[in-house]
Each structure stands twice: as structure tokens, then as C-alpha cells.
Amino acid sequence: MQKARNILGDLERAVIEHLWAAPHTSSGVTVREVHDAVGVDRGLAYTTLMTVLDRMTKKGLVSRQRDGRAWRYTAASSREALTSETMHHTLGELAGDERRGALLHFLGSSSPEEVDELRSALADLEARQQPADVSGGRSGRPA
Amino acid sequence: MQKARNILGDLERAVIEHLWAAPHTSSGVTVREVHDAVGVDRGLAYTTLMTVLDRMTKKGLVSRQRDGRAWRYTAASSREALTSETMHHTLGELAGDERRGALLHFLGSSSPEEVDELRSALADLEARQQPADVSGGRSGRPA
């Protein structure tokens, strides 16, 4: 009985989208604000957003903290982190040798821009680690 | 109305797993064979696998061809291709600048092995295109 392959629903997506858009400086967004932002134009009831936020909390997608008798919600992980995590999850289902093939496929069906982005991200990462050891790989420090 | 974020269910996963394991030389696998392979141990009825295969066909996950009065099923895309496609799908939901961040995240949370794999895959791809232009990037051919 392992479930939970659906990362995000449709409304959930819109909601977290809004949370991501909120300034990190704030201590979070109230249900009312989320409703005003993504609920009203869709003609949704306040309680709908409440339920959704509540369920997302239980799933660990968002976190919240008290503010008076209201909750203030924030996204649990950044958009980039969630995307990365999802991609890892997808890739993680493959055995090592298949991963290479999948990555090759991935690159092959990427646009030149994406490849560039990846290349530069790789360079960034490399620079951040051991600027010396570029020869064989197996760069030490994990995590 | 964009749906279809669930790529694979649970049984579906097992089924396509079996199809992937089948020799490509064969012209496909019958329901009977799939049932024997992944259905019997789970105590599933023959018809269950029939339905699942049928639905997967309608979703384009597998393809089939007649063989007498039976169908022979084959996976529509390779495991690697499907994985790659899913990853692209995930990444594709981001805007350009966020993609970079996501990729950085992705690399940052990858094991050294994965980074190596990616690096070598990138090198492969590069070699396959313009063996000359390695200097600046912006590899011409826009797909």
C-alpha cells in the first residue's frame, strides 16, 4: 500500500504558486489572502481554500504558524527545490545503468538553452567543490 | 483543462516493467503472459490485466498488434524515454530563470555518481554534435 505519486493537484498548484509569489519577508499568508488571490476569480468559497491549505499542510507541502487565531501559511519548499525533488524522484526509480540512458535521453530531448543551463549549473557546482580534482570524478564531499 | 499528471499507477508500473523486460525481438506480449508474470503472484484475475492493458493502450502507454485473435502488447516508449519525458514535464512547468535554479538544486542534491553520469552524458552529446565548437556554448542547431 504505497500511494502518493501525485505531487500536486490543480488548485493546489495554484495555491502554492501564490505562496511562492509572496515575499519571503512576510511571516506567511492567511487563508483569506490566498482566497482573495486565487479563490475569488475562480468563484471558490473561502472554506474551499481553507480545506485545501489544511490538506496541503498534512501532506507537508506547506507549513503554518499561528498569528492570533489565524494561521499564516508558507510553502514548505521553494519551487526550485520541489521541482528538483520531483525530478530526483522520477530518476530514482531507475537502476544505475538505466539512469545514464535516461539522462542521455533527457539531454537529447532538451533544447539548447536547457543544455546550456545545465552545463553552467554543472560548472557552478564544480567550482564550488574541489577546483583541483577535475580529472577522474568521484568528487569527495557528498551532500 | 490540462490533466494527466499521473503518469503511472501501481499495477500499471508493474505491467510496463514486465513489457520493458521482454525481449524487443518478440512482436509483443500477450495478456496471458503478462498475467502469468505479474498477475498470478498478486492473485489477480486474467481479466484485470486485460482491462489494465486496454486502458494503458488508450492512454498511449503501450501499443498492440493483432496476433490471431489475441493482442500482442509492447511498451510505447522505453523506460529511459519515459523517465526523461517525465523529468522534462516536471521541469517544463518552470520559467527560464527558475529552471536554472531548479537545475542547480537538482545537481546539488544529486549523488556524486549522478553528477558524473550527467557530466559524461553531456560530454557524449557534445561530441555527437559539433566536435569543433566547445569554446563558448550556444551550440547552433535549434532542434
Place this chain on the structure above:
DNA sequence: GCCTTCTACGACGCATCGTAGTATTGCGGG
């Protein structure tokens, strides 16, 4: 002709998600 093997089609149970109503609780104004 009867038994087997397949396909087609419909059905049911359960989980998830979008959606919302009702009950409850706490704070501030009169």
C-alpha cells in the same frame, strides 16, 4: 457440438481532490 481462449463492456470499492456547509471558538464593541 462442447470446451477453451480472447475480447468487449460494464460495474464496484476505495482514495484523492475540488467544493462547500455547519458547528465552534475567540475577540472586540456596546
Place this chain on the structure above:
DNA sequence: CCCGCAATACTACGATGCGTCGTAGAAGGC
């Protein structure tokens, strides 16, 4: 001190997807 507003907590309902089967025919084999 009590009322009502606002926000939360609790519960519910319909749609859809998926796993699971059953039944009804069609096509052959003996």
C-alpha cells in the same frame, strides 16, 4: 456582560482515476 463577526474545525458530497472482477459473445480445437 453579552452579541455578533470572523476565522477555524469538522463533516460531507460529487467526480475521477485506478485496481479489481464478472458476464457475454466470438473464434477455434477436438
